[in-house]
Amino acid sequence: MGQAEPFRATALIVEDDVMQREMLCVLLEESGYQVIQCESAEAAERVLDKSAGALCLMLTDVQLAGRMNGVELAHVAKHRNPNLDVVVTSGRPLKQPLPDGAKFWAKPWAPLDVLREAEIAQLS
Numbered sequence: 001m002g003q004a005e006p007f008r009a010t011a012l013i014v015e016d017d018v019m020q021r022e023m024l025c026v027l028l029e030e031s032g033y034q035v036i037q038c039e040s041a042e043a044a045e046r047v048l049d050k051s052a053g054a055l056c057l058m059l060t061d062v063q064l065a066g067r068m069n070g071v072e073l074a075h076v077a078k079h080r081n082p083n084l085d086v087v088v089t090s091g092r093p094l095k096q097p098l099p100d101g102a103k104f105w106a107k108p109w110a111p112l113d114v115l116r117e118a119e120i121a122q123l124s
Contacts, residue, residue: 003053005026006114008013008032008034008056009032009033009034009054009056009118009121009122010033010034010035010036010046010051010054010055010056010096011028011033011035011036011055011057011058011059011118011121012035012036012037012038012047012048012055012057012058012059012077013025013028013035013036013037013038013058013059013060014037014038014039014040014041014043014044014058014059014060014061014070014073015037015039015059015060015061015064016039016040016061016063016064016065017061018039020061021037021039023111024037024059024114025037025113027114027115028114028115028118031115033118033122036051036055039064039065040064040065040066040068041060041064041066041067041068041069041070041073041076042066042067042068042078042122044058044060044073045068045073045076046077048077048080048081049072049080050066052077052080052081052084053081055081055084056085056118056121056122056124057084057085057086057087057117057118057121057122058073058074058084058085058086058087059076059086059087059089059114059117060073060074060086060087060088060089061088061089061090062088062089062090062092063090067107069096070088070089070090071088071094071096071097071098072096074086074088074098074099074102075099078099078100078102081100082101083123083124084121085117085120085124086098086099086101086102086103087102087103087104087105087117088102088103088104088105088110089104089105089106089107090104090106090107091106091107092106093106103117
């Protein structure tokens with residue numbers, strides 16, 4: 001009989017900057033997380049349509065390509081999964097309110113912050 005694959009928490013990374021997105025994905029994957037990456041809010045919305053309940057963390061930039069920004073995506077994500085740990089990041093102050101329970105991180109943030117947040121999300 002084969003052994004069951006250990007549970008791996010899944011994070012959704014939404015970032016249109018390829019280098020930042022790749023850095024986040026590598027950081028989380030090397031720490032044992034499964035990662036889904038999207039470069040637009042619309043792509044992330046499709047992931048949320050299919051898998052919102054399977055995610056433990058969504059980290060998104062505010063400025064994204066397409067019709068929806070990261071704050072709007074945070075509202076969609078929290079509507080689909082109120083227990084999802086959502087972090088919105090930007091190098092500029094927010095101009096829109098976040099949904100209840102979502103967090104804002106001003107850039108730059110440390111990689112350790114991401115790992116700490118992923119651990120918290122996995123335990124929630």
